[in-house]
Amino acid sequence: MLHNLPVGRLVDVLAHLDLKSILRCTQLCHLLHNVVFQTPRLRYLVLLAFHGKEESGLPMPLNIEERITTLSLHASRWESLNFASEYTIPVRNGDYWELYGNVLAQSVPNTTRIEFEQLSAPARGVVQERWSMEYLDPNARECDFIIDPAQDLLIVVGDTFTRREFVSSEEAGYRFHIRDLRTGGDHPEAIFNPALVVFSFSDPDPDVCFHLKTAGDFFGVRVEHSDDSESIDELRIWNWKTGVLHLHLTGYINEMLSFPFLSETHIVVAFQAGITDPDRNPYLKIIAFDESRSTSTGIARAQYNLALDLPAFAYSLAAGSLRLDCDGSRPRATVESAMPPARSATLHEPTSASSTCS
Numbered sequence: 001m002l003h004n005l006p007v008g009r010l011v012d013v014l015a016h017l018d019l020k021s022i023l024r025c026t027q028l029c030h031l032l033h034n035v036v037f038q039t040p041r042l043r044y045l046v047l048l049a050f051h052g053k054e055e056s057g058l059p060m061p062l063n064i065e066e067r068i069t070t071l072s073l074h075a076s077r078w079e080s081l082n083f084a085s086e087y088t089i090p091v092r093n094g095d096y097w098e099l100y101g102n103v104l105a106q107s108v109p110n111t112t113r114i115e116f117e118q119l120s121a122p123a124r125g126v127v128q129e130r131w132s133m134e135y136l137d138p139n140a141r142e143c144d145f146i147i148d149p150a151q152d153l154l155i156v157v158g159d160t161f162t163r164r165e166f167v168s169s170e171e172a173g174y175r176f177h178i179r180d181l182r183t184g185g186d187h188p189e190a191i192f193n194p195a196l197v198v199f200s201f202s203d204p205d206p207d208v209c210f211h212l213k214t215a216g217d218f219f220g221v222r223v224e225h226s227d228d229s230e231s232i233d234e235l236r237i238w239n240w241k242t243g244v245l246h247l248h249l250t251g252y253i254n255e256m257l258s259f260p261f262l263s264e265t266h267i268v269v270a271f272q273a274g275i276t277d278p279d280r281n282p283y284l285k286i287i288a289f290d291e292s293r294s295t296s297t298g299i300a301r302a303q304y305n306l307a308l309d310l311p312a313f314a315y316s317l318a319a320g321s322l323r324l325d326c327d328g329s330r331p332r333a334t335v336e337s338a339m340p341p342a343r344s345a346t347l348h349e350p351t352s353a354s355s356t357c358s
Contacts, residue, residue, distance in 0.1 A: 236248050245293065245294060
């Protein structure tokens with residue numbers, strides 16, 4: 001009966017199967033074996049699964065045969081560590097830098113400039129590219145940034161500490177500019193003008209640390225003050241497209257040790273009770289932020305969906321540092337020449353992260 005079916009119909013059926021089922025079909029008869037391994041479309045699906053990749057879901061300028069060649073070349077170079085090219089990027093020795101999504105961003109010392117370099121990846125059709133931009137807020141010094149190349153997103157943080165004598169109390173604090181990664185202007189998907197959210201603070205801490213992360217339409221910041229500061233630490237999450245605040249948590253020094261996004265509705269916070277419950281071990285709180293909230297909540301009292309206890313310490317110790325990550329990258333959707341035919345499979349939502357201190 002199989003011999004009576006058009007080959008195209010067989011290919012359509014097999015293309016909807018998982019890898020294990022396709023390989024089982026190749027063992028049934030010579031016909032199915034030949035259909036699978038002589039049809040570029042099916043061969044490509046087998047190679048994707050074999051190399052642990054998946055389709056990016058984006059339109060590609062490459063046909064199936066070109067994708068097979070590119071995928072095989074990419075895999076062989078990784079296996080042998082024999083790369084097509086090698087080049088050195090000068091380190092600017094600035095205060096802040098980030099490498100994410102195939103883009104390196106560096107602050108330039110003694111300037112307000114940020115330099116970007118898209119790293120080349122010949123096997124995936126990604127070309128090397130350089131550009132730069134200036135931080136243009138006259139009332140705040142640049143003190144951190146984060147990038148999300150998949151969304152052409154740049155968030156630049158400034159604080160008004162050095163300009164505290166020249167800004168009003170309403171403008172004092174930490175300012176988060178929502179910029180386009182390529183142009184430096186307001187991000188076109190940010191619907192509020194100017195594309196800026198302000199973390200009001202009457203007396204900004206010059207030694208503050210920012211821990212920034214993004215996930216889809218949201219970005220979060222954990223503000224960690226110096227040990228000798230009387231300020232409390234804070235964690236806030238905004239929708240960067242609307243400027244709406246979705247979560248505002250506060251805590252004593254070293255209560256909120258780290259946070260990543262689990263999805264676009266939940267985060268996990270590494271929490272150490274400390275002053276409020278000194279005998280309890282650190283644990284993880286999974287907290288929802290699916291609705292906008294304008295009021296702050298202490299992390300010790302915050303409602304959560306799930307709490308996960310960490311293993312007990314051998315001695316009565318406090319955690320000095322605890323880092324959580326759920327990072328993964330997705331391809332940019334704006335430059336066709338830079339679109340890889342496939343990307344590594346991941347179980348996590350795409351996020352990005354940066355953690356630096358001024």
